[in-house]
Amino acid sequence: MTVLVTGAAGFIGAYTCRALAARGERVLGLDDFNDYYDPAIKRDRVAVLCPQVPIAELDLADHDALAALFERERPTRVVHLAAQAGVRYSLQNPRAYARSNLLGFTHVLELCRRHGVEHLVYASSSSVYGGRAIPPFREDQRIDRPLSFYAATKVANEAMAWSYAHLYGLACTGLRFFTVYGAWGRPDMAPVLFARAVLAGREIAVYNHGRMRRDFTHVGDIVAGVLGALDHPPSAGDGDGAPHRLFNLGNHTPVELERFIAVIEQAAGRPARKRYEPMQPGDMPETMADTSAAAAAFGFAPRTGIERGLPEVVDWCRDYFGPDRY
Template identity: 45%
Template sequence: MKILVTGAAGFIGFHTVKKLLLLGHEVLGFDNINNYYDTSLKYDRLDEVGITRKKVIDNEYVNSSTHKAFRFIKMDLTQKAAIMDLFRYERFDTVIHLAAQAGVRYSIENPDAYIKSNIDGFFNILEACRHYPVKHLTYASSSSVYGNNKTIPFSVEHNVDKPISLYAATKKSNELMAHTYSHLFKIPTTGLRFFTVYGPWGRPDMAPSLFTDAIINNKPLHIFNNGDMQRDFTYIDDIVEGILKVNKNPPKPKSPEIAPYLLHNIGNSNPVKLMDFINCIEKNAGAVAKKIFLPMQPGDVSKTYADISSIATAVGYTPKTNIETGVKHFVNWYISYKIKNKNEIKEII
């Protein structure tokens, strides 16, 4: 298939692109490469799939030097006319929409970015899918939509009308917008509520990277809610497997009155205590953290736990990577990546 992957320079997008190429699909990667976190990591991800930083120019195609079936374009979701032109010219079979302004805490500091990217940007993708129809739009939602839901595990059947961060509110809005377009224009859409994704090439603002950096560099490690938290940590390979299975299985309503719309949790369905996760990093890093315990941060939740029965039933999704294996892979990658970057800096100096 010919597939558009937005957020292709991001953590999940990059891994999704790699897997699609391995399976023989034609892929166009799309990303604005914003500076929410260090763009060097984003360009290093792209370099892994043959996109050289010096060749990346706004709104221009770049051909991969290592994959004939991969091209990349640096473009912003808010560029509606350019996105419409892209869809009209390319005629994608499916779209995997992973681009968004991420981060719960950052949404408190910079709310404008979330409205522009997550609301306006998603609207532009929906409009493009409406006017230049695709077989399926798979898009990223988030476990953040559950807010302070006390019913465990979190189910897609639960009410999520009380988000506690603007980020969560924009993701819930995406689900509503997708349902509307599925209902009105019969666009097959599936939303995926991701649960704490981690692994090699992960975002530097996420807990695994922050924890590992603090531990290996003997820096203070800030642990919120005094460590009394649990997260449904999900390894990136399991996430990508789920995305690809969903992408090739668009919703098939049983009657014309039902919108071709689905919503799934995608997680490990096995919450891990935060302190156990930290202990696992310590073990693999060969160092002990300097722990500083702090109160809960605004917008955070104490526990996440995914009920994955809907995605398991729909596409046979089954996560396979336990925390011990996943953390080992992540810490090994993190240390090697940092060493490589230090060596490159020394060569430049």
């Protein structure tokens, strides 16, 4: 009984591998260690968080290599976290998103179908709510106005997964993550970017002139949600006649951007140098998850607020990067 975790060297992926291994699962990771951000961070991350988990190094867009891995390992469940991430980068390089998030996900779906995978859990994003978002975001809200190409690929992933659930009975669960943060986080996201900048005394760009609210969700709470979803596969009655379900995984507590910065300042022991900027294309001014569906289905109950979680990020940045690399 093997659980395959794609994107295993990524932020959520490495923590998920660690949690699965800790409860005795046979885990196989997969990652291409691409250079969207420094691959050394990914290799260090897995060396610390899940050194006991073997990780196959391959690209999801390479169908033959992925097919050979499925044939060899015969995974019974798949946690698909690999994707080209980043809202703003999707404005610069949309082809990378088409390759990984669309072509790569097609390969994952088809191989799960061919090999009789019992349950596919895949990462979606709060970004799917887009221009029609009404806080708190509920899974039954319309998602037909994505504000970035990244978000559009995640909307497509949900439709693709539903079609495979409908056509072939492949049990699929999509998880809409809301601004995940924690130690070993992605260096292109605000928690690590801001923490490093404040520690170094560099200026930070505060978009929409600070009028932003985000549902920051600690990685420990996210991983608990991933495992909870994995353990509760949907039935045919869960998704309009198909074994497919969607869940928000967020903290249900939006935080003002200025408050978020203040907690980092306190943990770093120095003030932030702020440069106020207009809203960036593709961004959403507010995110807020309604998590009642996940709570009812598998007891999802986030426990970590930013007052506890953000100091962990600052401490990790201080230890990992050090004053010469802030």
